[in-house]
Amino acid sequence: MYSLLRPLAFVFDPEDAHHHALSAAALAARLPGGLGVMRALYSPRKARPVTVWGLPFPNAVGLAAGYDKDAKALFGLAALGFGHIEIGTVTPRPQPGNPKPRVFRLSEDEALINRLGFPSLGADVVAARLSGPRPEGVIVGVNLGKNKDTALEDAVQDYSLLARRFAPLADYLVVNVSSPNTPDLRRLQAGPALTALLSAVRAARDETPGRRAQPTPLLVKLAPDLSVEDLRESLTAAIDAGIDGVIATNTTLNRDGLKSPLSAEVGGLSGAPLTQRSLGALQEIVRFTEGRLPVISVGGVMTAEHAQARLDAGASLVQLYTGLVYGGPDLPRRIVEALA
Numbered sequence: 001m002y003s004l005l006r007p008l009a010f011v012f013d014p015e016d017a018h019h020h021a022l023s024a025a026a027l028a029a030r031l032p033g034g035l036g037v038m039r040a041l042y043s044p045r046k047a048r049p050v051t052v053w054g055l056p057f058p059n060a061v062g063l064a065a066g067y068d069k070d071a072k073a074l075f076g077l078a079a080l081g082f083g084h085i086e087i088g089t090v091t092p093r094p095q096p097g098n099p100k101p102r103v104f105r106l107s108e109d110e111a112l113i114n115r116l117g118f119p120s121l122g123a124d125v126v127a128a129r130l131s132g133p134r135p136e137g138v139i140v141g142v143n144l145g146k147n148k149d150t151a152l153e154d155a156v157q158d159y160s161l162l163a164r165r166f167a168p169l170a171d172y173l174v175v176n177v178s179s180p181n182t183p184d185l186r187r188l189q190a191g192p193a194l195t196a197l198l199s200a201v202r203a204a205r206d207e208t209p210g211r212r213a214q215p216t217p218l219l220v221k222l223a224p225d226l227s228v229e230d231l232r233e234s235l236t237a238a239i240d241a242g243i244d245g246v247i248a249t250n251t252t253l254n255r256d257g258l259k260s261p262l263s264a265e266v267g268g269l270s271g272a273p274l275t276q277r278s279l280g281a282l283q284e285i286v287r288f289t290e291g292r293l294p295v296i297s298v299g300g301v302m303t304a305e306h307a308q309a310r311l312d313a314g315a316s317l318v319q320l321y322t323g324l325v326y327g328g329p330d331l332p333r334r335i336v337e338a339l340a
């Protein structure tokens with residue numbers, strides 16, 4: 001079905017196509033009977049639940065951050081069968097992001113390049129939405145980022161404010177220090193900076209009651225472009241700060257082996273070219289931490305086989321974004337059923 005619809009979707013500018021898809025998911029959830037139809041079409045017939053950080057995930061497959069930045073379509077996206085949905089990146093104050101065009105479709109490579117730069121409606125709007133009705137059973141994470149005009153030295157204040165704000169609303173929190181589209185953000189991944197940042201955010205989280213009978217799990221999302229040495233340094237910093245888990249990985253700045261004429265666009269690359277890189281990062285994390293830190297593996301998960309390989313390599317959960325663009329809305333169901 002999607003193979004017929006995809007050429008139509010690909011007529012639109014990629015960012016417009018994404019907004020249409022998100023609006024359709026939000027609308028379907030509001031129309032009488034709409035959710036029932038979506039569930040009949042897309043909800044998995046079988047699933048294997050997993051418990052991580054004491055949280056009951058209905059299955060191991062989640063929607064990666066960036067798809068529903070402002071928590072606009074939680075019900076519709078949950079009906080696609082995702083076991084968890086990561087909202088955000090949310091910034092403290094609203095901001096528009098970078099000038100358009102800022103998302104590019106590299107069809108020949110089954111990839112995207114984006115340089116969105118955290119467009120966000122801001123913490124107030126997203127917190128109000130998360131305080132309303134939520135789809136049952138689906139775990140909702142909130143991914144946190146600093147405002148563009150917050151100096152890097154003051155980033156800790158942005159993240160701490162967000163942690164306090166969202167600890168009571170989120171099932172887990174993510175400190176995003178790996179987007180390539182906010183100037184210098186990735187510098188926060190360096191050992192001493194990361195220990196300071198994560199310790200402060202953890203303290204903010206600790207002083208705020210969570211949604212459940214435990215502190216809200218705190219994760220850090222890392223880039224795929226760290227050398228093995230730098231990755232180990234980031235992991236040591238995260239462990240020292242008492243972090244609960246890692247999300248690996250964000251988009252890459254690497255452009256090796258691409259065929260598309262758009263490959264020179266500035267921004268973060270996602271999708272198929274990231275599959276091996278992201279798996280490699282996962283393997284290194286599992287090796288270095290001896291499997292003691294739960295990992296959500298994301299990056300180039302385009303098929304059920306890719307997802308299974310991540311779990312086999314020691315990931316607790318997987319996420320996808322670009323796979324949905326190329327594989328279609330029934331990809332989560334196909335993966336969840338294959339993993340069951």
Ligand SMILES: Cc1cc2nc3c(=O)[nH]c(=O)nc-3n(C[C@H](O)[C@H](O)[C@H](O)COP(=O)(O)O)c2cc1C
Nearest residue numbers: 064065066089114249250270271299300320321322
């Ligand atoms: C258009 C777009 C926007 C994204 N926005 C965010 C974001 O706001 N925060 C974040 O942590 N990751 C963001 N990501 C990265 C994804 O969450 C994911 O880490 C990355 O795309 C690799 O997964 P994939 O190959 O399945 O897409 C974005 C990715 C894309 C394609």
